[in-house]
Amino acid sequence: MLRELDPLLHSQLRLGVMSLLMGVESAEFVYLREKTNATAGNLSVQLDKLSEAGYITIEKLFSGKKPLTRCRITKKGIKAFEEYVSSLKDYIKK
């Protein structure tokens, strides 16, 4: 029987964000938007969901006078990501 895939991670944009956050200490909103090619609105919503789940933290700062949103993956997020990848491998291994 195939394992469940964490529905929070099984979304192209959220998975992309998590993937980008794995392996960096933190990433800014604009960076994530560019790398994922998402609209700002969509990214904003999905970041909130990841944050509410405790998978990432969101810091709102200012860079000079411009708003700056900085995201980091949490331990919980790393664990969820790794479990997701592990489950996913059942689906994609030949």
Place this chain on the structure above:
Amino acid sequence: MLRELDPLLHSQLRLGVMSLLMGVESAEFVYLREKTNATAGNLSVQLDKLSEAGYITIEKLFSGKKPLTRCRITKKGIKAFEEYVSSLKDYIKK
């Protein structure tokens, strides 16, 4: 920049079906339902979508007097699955 993930395949149930169909010649409805743990209704809908996309073929037969639905992955389906897996690897490699 992260690649697109074929939305038809980026669904737990449809991906599960395709994964099961890769590597077998054909599979029956009941087998797919058991392996994916899906409800019959949901499976029926998702099989239709895969079929409409040309990713699988669906044969409706009878086994004695019981209906028997047999599914096979198509060449197009195999190609789509392989491309999906290839794209997905960008997301999950460390």
Place this chain on the structure above:
DNA sequence: TAAAGTAGTTTACATTATAAACCAAAATCT
């Protein structure tokens, strides 16, 4: 000072997923 750009958020809509309800036939009770 008006227009355009930056960095986001909110919200309304479209799509999708899912389960509940349903159908037809067969097998099992009583």
Place this chain on the structure above:
DNA sequence: AGATTTTGGTTTATAATGTAAACTACTTTA
């Protein structure tokens, strides 16, 4: 034999989700 349950699905109504458009607030440029 007639009623009930089971099997193998399909249809459809609703809930959940994803997404873009519209908006806010502030800054920079013309």
